[in-house]
Amino acid sequence: xxxxxxxxxxxxxxxxxxxxxxxxxxxxxxxxxxxxxxxxxxxxxxxxxxxxxxxxxxxxxxxxxxxxxxxxxxxxxxxxxxxxxxxxxxxxxxxxxxxxxxxxxxxxxxxxxxxxxxxxxxxxxxxxxxxxxxxxxxxxxxxxxxxxxxxxxxxxxxxxxxxxxxxxxxxxxxxxxxxxxxxxxxxxxxxxxxxxxxxxxxxxxxxxxxxxxxxxxxxxxxxxxxxxxxxxxxxxxxxxxxxxxxxxxxxxxxxxxxxxxxxxxxxxxxxxxxxxxxxxxxxxxxxxxxxxxxxxxxxxxxxxxxxxxxxxxxxxxxxxxxxxxxxxxxxxxxxxxxxxxxxxxxxxxxxxxxxxxxxxxxxxxxxxxxxxxxxxxxxxxxxx
Ligand code: PMP
Ligand code: GLN
Numbered sequence: 001x002x003x004x005x006x007x008x009x010x011x012x013x014x015x016x017x018x019x020x021x022x023x024x025x026x027x028x029x030x031x032x033x034x035x036x037x038x039x040x041x042x043x044x045x046x047x048x049x050x051x052x053x054x055x056x057x058x059x060x061x062x063x064x065x066x067x068x069x070x071x072x073x074x075x076x077x078x079x080x081x082x083x084x085x086x087x088x089x090x091x092x093x094x095x096x097x098x099x100x101x102x103x104x105x106x107x108x109x110x111x112x113x114x115x116x117x118x119x120x121x122x123x124x125x126x127x128x129x130x131x132x133x134x135x136x137x138x139x140x141x142x143x144x145x146x147x148x149x150x151x152x153x154x155x156x157x158x159x160x161x162x163x164x165x166x167x168x169x170x171x172x173x174x175x176x177x178x179x180x181x182x183x184x185x186x187x188x189x190x191x192x193x194x195x196x197x198x199x200x201x202x203x204x205x206x207x208x209x210x211x212x213x214x215x216x217x218x219x220x221x222x223x224x225x226x227x228x229x230x231x232x233x234x235x236x237x238x239x240x241x242x243x244x245x246x247x248x249x250x251x252x253x254x255x256x257x258x259x260x261x262x263x264x265x266x267x268x269x270x271x272x273x274x275x276x277x278x279x280x281x282x283x284x285x286x287x288x289x290x291x292x293x294x295x296x297x298x299x300x301x302x303x304x305x306x307x308x309x310x311x312x313x314x315x316x317x318x319x320x321x322x323x324x325x326x327x328x329x330x331x332x333x334x335x336x337x338x339x340x341x342x343x344x345x346x347x348x349x350x351x352x353x354x355x356x357x358x359x360x361x362x363x364x365x366x367x368x369x370x371x372x373x374x375x376x377x378x379x380x381x382x383x384x
Contacts, residue, residue: 054267062090092265104257110161117351173312185217301377341383
């Protein structure tokens with residue numbers, strides 16, 4: 001393994017899912033739903049397969065039906081207008097979109113300011129692109145993880161090329177507020193920075209939280225690369241369909257890298273996702289309501305077991321603080337949790353450069369069936 005990747009090892013998700021299998025535990029670690037997305041969308045994939053749509057290499061930018069559906073979605077939801085031919089790129093999941101954006105936009109030595117904790121692929125992809133990550137730590141404040149705008153500003157230097165943002169935020173469940181996003185946008189404009197924004201949980205926001213795409217803020221439309229994912233929005237994480245929307249020059253840069261990563265992917269599924277994006281609001285509302293109920297179920301169980309719970313405003317993850325259980329090392333805690341309770345979780349420290357900052361935090365996924373969450377809550381209450 002080369003020096004760029006040496007620090008990364010095996011992803012925590014593979015490690016913890018293997019642990020769940022080995023111990024027969026309930027896996028609330030890796031974030032994937034245990035219920036597949038809509039039947040009619042699975043049928044759409046079967047139809048595409050059967051009719052020979054997408055069984056051979058689809059077009060490099062993605063099939064026209066999906067690019068049109070992505071632009072229609074951005075317009076309907078956010079009032080954003082994109083040209084499906086020059087401003088949309090279909091990728092092999094959001095994971096490839098992130099990789100291709102960083103590989104296509106960074107020069108070696110460029111600094112990337114990213115929110116910490118960060119989704120694990122960010123660090124590895126910045127490293128593969130020869131960039132330097134500069135984390136800005138989200139810190140607990142009145143029940144949520146908050147972005148300190150002064151720290152964000154101070155993190156930008158003359159070497160900063162781009163800001164890597166994620167809202168709704170994995171693993172903390174934070175949804176960036178209008179004030180926070182306005183500050184990010186003002187900073188990007190003032191320092192002439194690009195922004196790559198991972199908005200894969202755009203449809204999972206709860207209560208009075210609102211997902212505001214960065215591209216809608218003044219001066220941002222043409223300097224922002226926005227990333228979405230059918231895995232998250234439609235519960236098809238195995239299909240690996242994601243997309244990028246951005247100005248033509250940025251899409252072109254991302255595509256330059258993408259064409260040498262996978263070239264193309266997921267042909268028949270692209271047609272199915274095009275139909276999914278056109279589902280009526282009822283689908284999105286029901287999905288959100290279902291996840292909100294699950295959040296309540298798991299958050300309640302964790303609280304009863306003695307965890308300090310940060311109720312997420314978005315995503316399907318709950319970050320907890322284990323110090324209220326008399327514990328302080330999330331790594332050790334997650335390694336022993338399957339034996340102690342029959343439940344698997346993720347230590348947030350893996351998402352930090354400043355590992356000590358993340359040490360007492362542990363993440364649980366709640367995108368699971370009600371009975372599974374009830375059983376997990378029961379086991380945790382019994383163990384603590
Ligand atoms: N970004 C974030 C914040 C995620 O949580 C995930 C999925 N775990 C991804 C990107 C990757 O998405 P995909 O499965 O579409 O590659
Ligand atoms: N995004 C998912 C999570 O955060 C897992 C993705 C993966 O396994 N790479 O849990």
